[in-house]
Amino acid sequence: SYARLMNQLLKTDLLILDDWGMxxxxxxxxxxxxxxxxxxHGRGSTLIASQLPTEHWHDYIGSATLADAILDRLLHGAHRLNLKGExxxxxxxxxxxSVDPS
Incomplete structure (x- = not known):
């Protein structure tokens, strides 16, 4: 059920949001x-993997008020790893x- 899913998301030690902004x-x-x-907030860790730069997250979320509240909680005290390369x-x-199977 929806309530059970939300409860599981709240209790997990590490919540991973992959492909954020897709x-x-x-x-x-x-x-x-x-x-x-x-x-x-303050209970468990949340990891976000995204190709979308953080400066675009506010627009991605949409609603200015909710985006402000969500990003304040997500980014306050966050550790960011910006990976570059191929x-x-x-x-x-x-x-x-390039591997020849014969």
Missing amino acids: QKVTVQQRQDLMEVIEDR SLRKAKAQNTE
Whole structure:
């Protein structure tokens, strides 16, 4: 059920949000995200993996008021790792293509 899922998200030690910013956020998703982030604030760790730079997150979330509240909780005291370089998936695919199986 929805309530059980929300409870599990709140209790987990590490919540991983992968591919953050890949799809538009609906009104309901914004509200759910705010609820999860608010309830987890100070209780558990949240890891966000994204190709979207943090300066674009506010626009991605949409609603200015909710975006301010969500980002304040997410980014306050956050540790950021900005990775640069070629895609490892792309490099791996190129290596696979160059191997002659015969």
